[in-house]
Amino acid sequence: MSQASKPNSKKERRQENEKLILAAAEKVFAEAGFGGATMQLIADVAGLPKANLHYYFPTKESLYRQVVQNIFQIWLQAADVFDAADGPQEGIGAYIDAKMEISRRHPAGSKVWASEVMHRAPVIQDYLETTLAEWTEGRIAVIERWIEEGRMDAIDPRHLLYMLWATTQHYADFGHQIDTLNAGQPLSDAQWEDAKSSVKQIILRGIGAM
Protein backbone atom coordinates (compact mmCIF):
# COMPACT_ATOMS: atom_id res chain seq x y z
CA MET A 1 0.00 0.00 0.00
CA SER A 2 2.89 2.36 0.65
CA GLN A 3 4.12 4.48 -2.25
CA ALA A 4 7.03 3.04 -4.14
CA SER A 5 8.65 6.46 -4.34
CA LYS A 6 9.07 7.07 -0.64
CA PRO A 7 12.32 5.57 0.59
CA ASN A 8 12.70 8.63 2.77
CA SER A 9 14.16 8.85 6.18
CA LYS A 10 12.21 10.66 8.81
CA LYS A 11 14.22 13.85 8.47
CA GLU A 12 14.02 13.83 4.69
CA ARG A 13 10.32 13.35 5.02
CA ARG A 14 9.99 16.31 7.34
CA GLN A 15 11.81 18.62 4.95
CA GLU A 16 9.80 17.29 2.05
CA ASN A 17 6.50 17.92 3.80
CA GLU A 18 7.52 21.39 4.86
CA LYS A 19 8.42 22.23 1.29
CA LEU A 20 5.17 20.76 0.07
CA ILE A 21 3.20 22.84 2.53
CA LEU A 22 5.14 26.01 1.83
CA ALA A 23 4.69 25.64 -1.90
CA ALA A 24 0.97 25.08 -1.52
CA ALA A 25 0.69 27.97 0.91
CA GLU A 26 2.53 30.32 -1.42
CA LYS A 27 0.15 29.48 -4.22
CA VAL A 28 -2.98 29.81 -2.11
CA PHE A 29 -1.89 32.98 -0.33
CA ALA A 30 -1.05 34.52 -3.69
CA GLU A 31 -4.40 33.65 -5.18
CA ALA A 32 -6.63 34.50 -2.25
CA GLY A 33 -4.65 36.82 0.01
CA PHE A 34 -3.98 36.09 3.66
CA GLY A 35 -7.56 36.64 4.73
CA GLY A 36 -9.07 34.74 1.84
CA ALA A 37 -6.78 31.74 2.12
CA THR A 38 -7.96 28.83 4.25
CA MET A 39 -5.86 26.18 5.92
CA GLN A 40 -8.20 23.58 4.49
CA LEU A 41 -7.50 24.71 0.93
CA ILE A 42 -3.76 24.83 1.53
CA ALA A 43 -4.00 21.33 2.94
CA ASP A 44 -5.92 20.11 -0.09
CA VAL A 45 -3.39 21.65 -2.48
CA ALA A 46 -0.55 20.11 -0.50
CA GLY A 47 -2.37 16.77 -0.41
CA LEU A 48 -2.19 16.52 3.38
CA PRO A 49 -4.76 16.54 6.16
CA LYS A 50 -5.32 19.95 7.67
CA ALA A 51 -4.26 18.84 11.12
CA ASN A 52 -0.91 17.91 9.69
CA LEU A 53 -0.26 21.50 8.61
CA HIS A 54 -0.79 22.55 12.18
CA TYR A 55 1.77 20.04 13.28
CA TYR A 56 4.46 21.66 11.13
CA PHE A 57 3.22 25.23 11.41
CA PRO A 58 1.30 25.94 14.59
CA THR A 59 -0.75 28.81 13.19
CA LYS A 60 -1.82 30.22 9.86
CA GLU A 61 0.23 33.29 10.57
CA SER A 62 3.43 31.34 11.26
CA LEU A 63 3.01 29.55 7.95
CA TYR A 64 2.41 32.84 6.20
CA ARG A 65 5.43 34.40 7.86
CA GLN A 66 7.65 31.61 6.60
CA VAL A 67 6.34 32.03 3.07
CA VAL A 68 7.05 35.75 3.11
CA GLN A 69 10.53 35.27 4.51
CA ASN A 70 11.39 32.77 1.79
CA ILE A 71 10.35 35.23 -0.87
CA PHE A 72 12.37 37.97 0.69
CA GLN A 73 15.44 35.74 0.51
CA ILE A 74 14.99 35.16 -3.21
CA TRP A 75 14.43 38.85 -3.66
CA LEU A 76 17.66 39.74 -1.85
CA GLN A 77 19.62 37.14 -3.73
CA ALA A 78 18.75 38.74 -7.05
CA ALA A 79 20.18 41.96 -5.77
CA ASP A 80 23.68 40.55 -5.68
CA VAL A 81 24.19 41.11 -9.40
CA PHE A 82 23.92 44.79 -8.71
CA ASP A 83 27.20 44.85 -6.84
CA ALA A 84 29.11 42.47 -9.05
CA ALA A 85 28.95 44.94 -11.93
CA ASP A 86 31.32 47.81 -12.47
CA GLY A 87 28.96 50.21 -14.21
CA PRO A 88 25.30 51.15 -14.51
CA GLN A 89 24.69 49.55 -17.87
CA GLU A 90 25.94 46.18 -16.72
CA GLY A 91 24.70 46.40 -13.12
CA ILE A 92 21.23 47.73 -13.70
CA GLY A 93 20.82 45.68 -16.83
CA ALA A 94 21.65 42.49 -14.97
CA TYR A 95 19.40 43.50 -12.09
CA ILE A 96 16.48 44.00 -14.46
CA ASP A 97 17.15 40.62 -16.03
CA ALA A 98 17.30 38.95 -12.63
CA LYS A 99 14.13 40.55 -11.35
CA MET A 100 12.24 39.85 -14.55
CA GLU A 101 13.29 36.23 -14.25
CA ILE A 102 11.95 36.13 -10.70
CA SER A 103 8.66 37.59 -11.88
CA ARG A 104 8.49 34.86 -14.44
CA ARG A 105 9.55 31.95 -12.24
CA HIS A 106 8.03 33.00 -8.91
CA PRO A 107 4.90 34.97 -9.72
CA ALA A 108 3.09 33.63 -6.68
CA GLY A 109 5.85 34.67 -4.34
CA SER A 110 5.93 38.12 -5.83
CA LYS A 111 2.20 38.47 -5.30
CA VAL A 112 2.43 37.43 -1.69
CA TRP A 113 5.12 40.00 -1.15
CA ALA A 114 3.11 42.70 -2.88
CA SER A 115 0.05 41.81 -0.87
CA GLU A 116 2.02 41.92 2.36
CA VAL A 117 3.44 45.37 1.62
CA MET A 118 0.10 46.68 0.39
CA HIS A 119 -1.48 45.68 3.68
CA ARG A 120 1.10 47.71 5.58
CA ALA A 121 3.53 44.86 6.09
CA PRO A 122 2.05 43.50 9.33
CA VAL A 123 4.46 40.60 9.32
CA ILE A 124 7.69 41.89 7.79
CA GLN A 125 7.79 45.49 8.88
CA ASP A 126 11.04 44.85 10.76
CA TYR A 127 12.64 43.50 7.57
CA LEU A 128 11.66 46.63 5.70
CA GLU A 129 13.18 48.81 8.38
CA THR A 130 16.41 46.90 8.73
CA THR A 131 17.52 44.62 5.91
CA LEU A 132 15.71 46.39 3.09
CA ALA A 133 16.62 49.85 4.31
CA GLU A 134 20.29 48.88 4.55
CA TRP A 135 20.29 47.27 1.15
CA THR A 136 18.66 50.34 -0.33
CA GLU A 137 21.18 52.72 1.23
CA GLY A 138 24.02 50.61 -0.13
CA ARG A 139 22.63 50.66 -3.65
CA ILE A 140 21.97 54.38 -3.46
CA ALA A 141 25.64 54.87 -2.65
CA VAL A 142 26.64 52.80 -5.66
CA ILE A 143 24.36 54.76 -7.96
CA GLU A 144 25.61 58.05 -6.59
CA ARG A 145 29.15 56.96 -7.30
CA TRP A 146 28.23 56.10 -10.86
CA ILE A 147 26.70 59.55 -11.22
CA GLU A 148 29.82 61.23 -9.83
CA GLU A 149 31.92 59.26 -12.25
CA GLY A 150 29.77 60.57 -15.07
CA ARG A 151 28.65 57.12 -16.11
CA MET A 152 24.96 58.05 -15.93
CA ASP A 153 22.79 61.14 -15.53
CA ALA A 154 22.04 62.76 -12.20
CA ILE A 155 18.89 60.82 -11.35
CA ASP A 156 17.47 60.57 -7.85
CA PRO A 157 18.62 57.05 -6.97
CA ARG A 158 15.58 56.30 -4.84
CA HIS A 159 13.12 56.92 -7.59
CA LEU A 160 15.26 54.93 -9.97
CA LEU A 161 15.18 51.98 -7.60
CA TYR A 162 11.42 52.30 -7.13
CA MET A 163 11.06 52.29 -10.89
CA LEU A 164 13.13 49.14 -11.21
CA TRP A 165 11.10 47.37 -8.54
CA ALA A 166 7.79 48.58 -9.89
CA THR A 167 8.43 47.71 -13.49
CA THR A 168 9.88 44.27 -12.96
CA GLN A 169 7.37 43.19 -10.33
CA HIS A 170 4.51 44.39 -12.47
CA TYR A 171 5.02 41.44 -14.79
CA ALA A 172 4.30 39.11 -11.88
CA ASP A 173 1.75 41.03 -9.82
CA PHE A 174 -0.29 42.19 -12.81
CA GLY A 175 0.49 39.13 -14.89
CA HIS A 176 -3.16 38.33 -15.17
CA GLN A 177 -3.88 41.73 -16.69
CA ILE A 178 -0.95 41.37 -19.07
CA ASP A 179 -2.10 37.93 -20.11
CA THR A 180 -5.63 39.20 -20.67
CA LEU A 181 -4.29 41.95 -22.94
CA ASN A 182 -2.22 39.31 -24.70
CA ALA A 183 -5.33 37.57 -26.03
CA GLY A 184 -5.60 35.60 -22.80
CA GLN A 185 -2.29 33.86 -23.41
CA PRO A 186 0.74 33.83 -21.13
CA LEU A 187 3.71 35.64 -22.61
CA SER A 188 5.80 33.44 -24.87
CA ASP A 189 9.55 33.10 -24.52
CA ALA A 190 10.03 35.69 -27.24
CA GLN A 191 7.60 38.07 -25.60
CA TRP A 192 9.44 37.77 -22.31
CA GLU A 193 12.63 38.66 -24.14
CA ASP A 194 10.88 41.66 -25.68
CA ALA A 195 9.70 42.72 -22.27
CA LYS A 196 13.17 42.47 -20.79
CA SER A 197 14.85 44.36 -23.59
CA SER A 198 12.13 47.04 -23.70
CA VAL A 199 12.47 47.67 -20.00
CA LYS A 200 16.24 47.72 -20.20
CA GLN A 201 16.26 49.98 -23.21
CA ILE A 202 13.92 52.59 -21.75
CA ILE A 203 15.54 52.70 -18.35
CA LEU A 204 19.17 52.53 -19.42
CA ARG A 205 18.63 55.17 -22.10
CA GLY A 206 16.49 57.13 -19.67
CA ILE A 207 19.30 57.44 -17.16
CA GLY A 208 21.90 58.12 -19.81
CA ALA A 209 23.76 54.86 -19.40
CA MET A 210 23.64 53.61 -22.97
Place this chain on the structure above:
Amino acid sequence: MSQASKPNSKKERRQENEKLILAAAEKVFAEAGFGGATMQLIADVAGLPKANLHYYFPTKESLYRQVVQNIFQIWLQAADVFDAADGPQEGIGAYIDAKMEISRRHPAGSKVWASEVMHRAPVIQDYLETTLAEWTEGRIAVIERWIEEGRMDAIDPRHLLYMLWATTQHYADFGHQIDTLNAGQPLSDAQWEDAKSSVKQIILRGIGAM
Protein backbone atom coordinates in the same frame (compact mmCIF):
# COMPACT_ATOMS: atom_id res chain seq x y z
CA MET B 1 -30.85 64.36 20.08
CA SER B 2 -30.76 64.45 16.30
CA GLN B 3 -27.66 65.89 14.65
CA ALA B 4 -27.87 69.56 13.77
CA SER B 5 -26.11 68.88 10.48
CA LYS B 6 -28.72 66.63 8.90
CA PRO B 7 -31.33 68.69 7.10
CA ASN B 8 -31.24 66.10 4.37
CA SER B 9 -34.04 64.86 2.26
CA LYS B 10 -34.48 61.16 1.93
CA LYS B 11 -32.78 60.97 -1.46
CA GLU B 12 -29.87 63.11 -0.37
CA ARG B 13 -29.55 60.91 2.64
CA ARG B 14 -29.46 57.80 0.52
CA GLN B 15 -26.71 59.15 -1.67
CA GLU B 16 -24.79 60.31 1.35
CA ASN B 17 -24.99 56.94 3.05
CA GLU B 18 -23.97 55.12 -0.08
CA LYS B 19 -20.94 57.36 -0.41
CA LEU B 20 -20.12 56.86 3.25
CA ILE B 21 -20.29 53.11 2.88
CA LEU B 22 -18.31 53.07 -0.35
CA ALA B 23 -15.57 55.22 1.16
CA ALA B 24 -15.35 52.99 4.22
CA ALA B 25 -15.41 49.87 2.08
CA GLU B 26 -12.63 51.16 -0.15
CA LYS B 27 -10.45 51.81 2.86
CA VAL B 28 -11.14 48.47 4.51
CA PHE B 29 -10.83 46.42 1.33
CA ALA B 30 -7.53 48.17 0.61
CA GLU B 31 -6.15 47.44 4.05
CA ALA B 32 -7.36 43.89 4.49
CA GLY B 33 -8.13 42.55 1.03
CA PHE B 34 -11.50 41.14 0.04
CA GLY B 35 -11.18 38.04 2.16
CA GLY B 36 -9.75 39.84 5.15
CA ALA B 37 -12.32 42.62 5.16
CA THR B 38 -15.44 42.13 7.26
CA MET B 39 -18.79 43.79 6.86
CA GLN B 40 -18.71 44.59 10.57
CA LEU B 41 -15.48 46.55 10.23
CA ILE B 42 -16.72 48.42 7.18
CA ALA B 43 -19.86 49.25 9.13
CA ASP B 44 -17.83 50.53 12.08
CA VAL B 45 -15.66 52.70 9.83
CA ALA B 46 -18.76 54.07 8.12
CA GLY B 47 -20.41 54.61 11.49
CA LEU B 48 -23.50 52.61 10.56
CA PRO B 49 -24.99 49.35 11.80
CA LYS B 50 -23.98 46.34 9.80
CA ALA B 51 -27.54 45.52 8.81
CA ASN B 52 -27.76 48.92 7.19
CA LEU B 53 -24.95 48.08 4.79
CA HIS B 54 -26.93 45.08 3.67
CA TYR B 55 -29.87 47.33 3.03
CA TYR B 56 -27.88 49.38 0.52
CA PHE B 57 -25.66 46.60 -0.80
CA PRO B 58 -27.23 43.16 -0.57
CA THR B 59 -23.95 41.24 -0.41
CA LYS B 60 -20.32 41.83 0.39
CA GLU B 61 -19.48 41.05 -3.19
CA SER B 62 -21.91 43.62 -4.60
CA LEU B 63 -20.36 46.27 -2.37
CA TYR B 64 -16.90 45.23 -3.46
CA ARG B 65 -17.92 45.26 -7.10
CA GLN B 66 -19.16 48.83 -6.79
CA VAL B 67 -15.90 49.91 -5.17
CA VAL B 68 -13.86 48.39 -7.96
CA GLN B 69 -16.02 49.92 -10.66
CA ASN B 70 -15.67 53.38 -9.13
CA ILE B 71 -11.91 53.05 -9.18
CA PHE B 72 -11.92 51.90 -12.75
CA GLN B 73 -13.83 55.04 -13.69
CA ILE B 74 -11.23 57.30 -12.08
CA TRP B 75 -8.55 55.30 -13.78
CA LEU B 76 -10.13 55.70 -17.21
CA GLN B 77 -10.74 59.38 -16.67
CA ALA B 78 -7.04 60.00 -16.14
CA ALA B 79 -6.40 58.40 -19.47
CA ASP B 80 -8.13 61.21 -21.33
CA VAL B 81 -5.09 63.45 -21.13
CA PHE B 82 -3.31 60.95 -23.31
CA ASP B 83 -5.46 61.78 -26.31
CA ALA B 84 -5.67 65.52 -25.78
CA ALA B 85 -1.95 65.85 -26.43
CA ASP B 86 -0.35 66.09 -29.84
CA GLY B 87 2.96 64.49 -29.05
CA PRO B 88 4.62 61.94 -26.77
CA GLN B 89 6.36 64.43 -24.51
CA GLU B 90 3.16 66.26 -23.72
CA GLY B 91 0.83 63.26 -23.78
CA ILE B 92 2.89 60.78 -21.81
CA GLY B 93 4.12 63.50 -19.48
CA ALA B 94 0.58 64.54 -18.65
CA TYR B 95 -0.47 60.92 -18.26
CA ILE B 96 2.31 60.32 -15.76
CA ASP B 97 1.31 63.43 -13.84
CA ALA B 98 -2.33 62.36 -13.79
CA LYS B 99 -1.59 58.83 -12.65
CA MET B 100 0.85 59.97 -10.01
CA GLU B 101 -1.81 62.31 -8.71
CA ILE B 102 -4.26 59.42 -8.50
CA SER B 103 -1.71 57.37 -6.60
CA ARG B 104 -1.38 60.23 -4.17
CA ARG B 105 -5.06 61.05 -3.78
CA HIS B 106 -6.60 57.60 -4.07
CA PRO B 107 -4.07 55.15 -2.70
CA ALA B 108 -6.79 52.93 -1.25
CA GLY B 109 -8.57 52.67 -4.57
CA SER B 110 -5.36 51.80 -6.32
CA LYS B 111 -4.68 49.05 -3.83
CA VAL B 112 -8.11 47.56 -4.27
CA TRP B 113 -7.59 47.54 -8.00
CA ALA B 114 -4.17 45.94 -7.66
CA SER B 115 -5.53 43.33 -5.29
CA GLU B 116 -8.38 42.54 -7.64
CA VAL B 117 -6.06 42.04 -10.61
CA MET B 118 -3.57 40.06 -8.55
CA HIS B 119 -6.31 37.66 -7.55
CA ARG B 120 -7.11 37.04 -11.21
CA ALA B 121 -9.81 39.69 -11.47
CA PRO B 122 -12.75 37.55 -10.34
CA VAL B 123 -15.06 40.53 -10.44
CA ILE B 124 -13.88 42.74 -13.29
CA GLN B 125 -12.54 40.26 -15.79
CA ASP B 126 -15.10 41.44 -18.32
CA TYR B 127 -13.86 45.03 -17.95
CA LEU B 128 -10.32 43.91 -18.64
CA GLU B 129 -11.41 42.07 -21.73
CA THR B 130 -13.58 44.84 -23.14
CA THR B 131 -13.05 48.39 -21.92
CA LEU B 132 -9.42 48.07 -20.91
CA ALA B 133 -8.48 46.07 -23.98
CA GLU B 134 -10.08 48.65 -26.25
CA TRP B 135 -8.46 51.54 -24.44
CA THR B 136 -5.11 49.82 -24.70
CA GLU B 137 -5.45 49.18 -28.41
CA GLY B 138 -6.34 52.82 -28.97
CA ARG B 139 -3.31 54.05 -27.08
CA ILE B 140 -1.05 51.60 -28.87
CA ALA B 141 -2.24 53.08 -32.15
CA VAL B 142 -1.42 56.58 -30.94
CA ILE B 143 2.05 55.55 -29.81
CA GLU B 144 2.70 53.77 -33.08
CA ARG B 145 1.75 56.92 -34.94
CA TRP B 146 4.16 58.93 -32.86
CA ILE B 147 6.88 56.43 -33.68
CA GLU B 148 6.10 56.60 -37.39
CA GLU B 149 6.26 60.36 -37.22
CA GLY B 150 9.70 60.09 -35.69
CA ARG B 151 8.67 61.81 -32.50
CA MET B 152 9.96 58.99 -30.31
CA ASP B 153 12.03 55.83 -30.59
CA ALA B 154 10.65 52.54 -31.82
CA ILE B 155 9.57 51.12 -28.47
CA ASP B 156 7.09 48.29 -28.09
CA PRO B 157 4.01 50.31 -27.08
CA ARG B 158 2.65 47.57 -24.83
CA HIS B 159 5.69 47.41 -22.65
CA LEU B 160 5.80 51.18 -22.49
CA LEU B 161 2.22 51.24 -21.23
CA TYR B 162 2.95 48.51 -18.69
CA MET B 163 5.88 50.56 -17.48
CA LEU B 164 3.72 53.65 -17.09
CA TRP B 165 1.10 51.73 -15.15
CA ALA B 166 3.62 49.92 -13.02
CA THR B 167 5.68 52.92 -12.10
CA THR B 168 2.86 55.28 -11.27
CA GLN B 169 0.79 52.74 -9.36
CA HIS B 170 3.81 51.67 -7.38
CA TYR B 171 3.67 54.91 -5.43
CA ALA B 172 0.21 53.94 -4.19
CA ASP B 173 0.41 50.16 -3.92
CA PHE B 174 3.85 50.11 -2.32
CA GLY B 175 3.41 53.43 -0.59
CA HIS B 176 3.99 51.80 2.75
CA GLN B 177 7.38 50.51 1.64
CA ILE B 178 8.28 53.90 0.21
CA ASP B 179 7.26 55.63 3.41
CA THR B 180 9.27 53.15 5.46
CA LEU B 181 12.36 53.89 3.35
CA ASN B 182 11.61 57.59 3.80
CA ALA B 183 12.30 57.42 7.55
CA GLY B 184 8.71 56.33 8.13
CA GLN B 185 7.34 59.61 6.82
CA PRO B 186 4.89 60.11 3.97
CA LEU B 187 6.42 61.85 0.98
CA SER B 188 6.33 65.62 1.26
CA ASP B 189 4.98 67.85 -1.49
CA ALA B 190 8.51 68.44 -2.72
CA GLN B 191 9.27 64.72 -2.71
CA TRP B 192 6.16 64.02 -4.74
CA GLU B 193 7.34 66.58 -7.26
CA ASP B 194 10.74 64.89 -7.34
CA ALA B 195 9.06 61.57 -7.92
CA LYS B 196 6.98 62.89 -10.78
CA SER B 197 9.87 64.62 -12.49
CA SER B 198 12.20 61.65 -12.01
CA VAL B 199 9.69 59.29 -13.57
CA LYS B 200 9.00 61.66 -16.43
CA GLN B 201 12.65 62.31 -17.06
CA ILE B 202 13.65 58.65 -17.20
CA ILE B 203 10.75 57.52 -19.32
CA LEU B 204 10.62 60.46 -21.72
CA ARG B 205 14.38 60.36 -22.24
CA GLY B 206 14.22 56.60 -22.38
CA ILE B 207 11.85 56.62 -25.32
CA GLY B 208 13.69 59.44 -27.07
CA ALA B 209 10.95 62.02 -26.61
CA MET B 210 12.94 64.77 -24.91
Place this chain on the structure above:
DNA sequence: GCTGACCTTGACCATACGGTCAGGATGCGC
Protein backbone atom coordinates in the same frame (compact mmCIF):
# COMPACT_ATOMS: atom_id res chain seq x y z
C1' DG C 1 11.94 -6.79 19.14
C1' DC C 2 11.35 -3.15 22.61
C1' DT C 3 10.98 1.51 23.76
C1' DG C 4 10.41 6.24 23.41
C1' DA C 5 10.33 10.10 20.45
C1' DC C 6 8.31 11.69 16.55
C1' DC C 7 4.61 11.87 13.23
C1' DT C 8 -0.31 11.50 11.50
C1' DT C 9 -5.15 12.33 11.51
C1' DG C 10 -10.44 12.10 12.16
C1' DA C 11 -13.34 14.17 15.12
C1' DC C 12 -14.27 17.92 17.62
C1' DC C 13 -14.75 22.96 19.54
C1' DA C 14 -15.42 27.94 20.02
C1' DT C 15 -15.72 31.77 17.41
C1' DA C 16 -16.62 34.99 13.87
C1' DC C 17 -18.51 35.62 9.65
C1' DG C 18 -22.08 36.93 5.88
C1' DG C 19 -26.54 37.32 5.62
C1' DT C 20 -31.76 37.51 7.25
C1' DC C 21 -35.83 39.30 9.25
C1' DA C 22 -39.50 41.25 11.81
C1' DG C 23 -40.88 45.18 13.71
C1' DG C 24 -40.42 49.91 14.41
C1' DA C 25 -39.17 54.72 12.81
C1' DT C 26 -39.32 58.25 9.35
C1' DG C 27 -40.74 61.33 5.94
C1' DC C 28 -43.06 62.10 1.37
C1' DG C 29 -47.32 62.78 -1.36
C1' DC C 30 -51.91 63.65 -0.92
Place this chain on the structure above:
DNA sequence: GCGCATCCTGACCGTATGGTCAAGGTCAGC
Protein backbone atom coordinates in the same frame (compact mmCIF):
# COMPACT_ATOMS: atom_id res chain seq x y z
C1' DG D 1 -52.65 64.53 9.48
C1' DC D 2 -53.06 60.20 7.24
C1' DG D 3 -51.39 56.27 4.69
C1' DC D 4 -47.87 54.10 2.61
C1' DA D 5 -43.36 53.28 0.81
C1' DT D 6 -38.96 53.70 2.24
C1' DC D 7 -35.47 53.29 5.62
C1' DC D 8 -33.28 51.51 9.86
C1' DT D 9 -31.54 48.07 13.13
C1' DG D 10 -31.07 44.62 17.19
C1' DA D 11 -31.39 40.04 17.45
C1' DC D 12 -30.79 36.03 15.32
C1' DC D 13 -29.11 31.91 12.17
C1' DG D 14 -26.36 28.54 9.57
C1' DT D 15 -21.92 27.87 8.14
C1' DA D 16 -17.04 27.80 7.70
C1' DT D 17 -12.90 28.81 9.85
C1' DG D 18 -8.56 28.41 12.73
C1' DG D 19 -7.14 25.64 15.98
C1' DT D 20 -7.08 21.42 19.44
C1' DC D 21 -6.68 16.83 20.99
C1' DA D 22 -6.44 12.09 21.97
C1' DA D 23 -5.50 7.96 20.05
C1' DG D 24 -2.95 5.40 17.04
C1' DG D 25 0.95 4.66 13.77
C1' DT D 26 5.99 4.61 12.49
C1' DC D 27 10.75 4.64 12.70
C1' DA D 28 15.59 5.08 14.73
C1' DG D 29 18.55 3.51 18.43
C1' DC D 30 19.59 0.11 21.46
